Amino acid sequence: MTDTSTHWDNIYQNQEYTQVSWHQAQSTISLDWILEFTSKNDAIIDVGCGVSVLVDNLIDKGYTNLSLLELSSSALSAIKKFIFTMKIF
Numbered sequence: 001m002t003d004t005s006t007h008w009d010n011i012y013q014n015q016e017y018t019q020v021s022w023h024q025a026q027s028t029i030s031l032d033w034i035l036e037f038t039s040k041n042d043a044i045i046d047v048g049c050g051v052s053v054l055v056d057n058l059i060d061k062g063y064t065n066l067s068l069l070e071l072s073s074s075a076l077s078a079i080k081k082f083i084f085t086m087k088i089f
Contacts, residue, residue, distance in 0.1 A: 005071040027054040035061065045069055051078045 031054060034044060040062045046054050049068040058066055070076050 005073070027052065027057050030054055031057045031061075034058065034063075041065060043067070049079065050075045055079075 038044065041064070043065045044058065044063065045067040046052060047069045049055065049070045050072070055066055055068060068076075068079060070079070
């Protein structure tokens with residue numbers, strides 16, 4: 001059996017992240033809860049972010065104090081590529 005980070009790297013290297021079963025174009029429940037119970041200046045960490053759009057949705061809503069935590073280096077590379085392409089960071 002592979003370790004956890006190897007497992008997730010394998011998924012993100014071999015599947016289009018928009019085609020995995022848990023992908024959402026808009027983070028629904030998580031985004032709704034964050035918008036309801038936090039302010040735009042609160043520190044928020046997305047644990048196990050994968051290649052999630054939650055951070056994108058939060059940035060669109062004006063949140064700035066955001067952190068991402070992910071085991072998969074492949075997922076992190078995809079997120080970094082997006083962030084630097086969009087000049088968010």
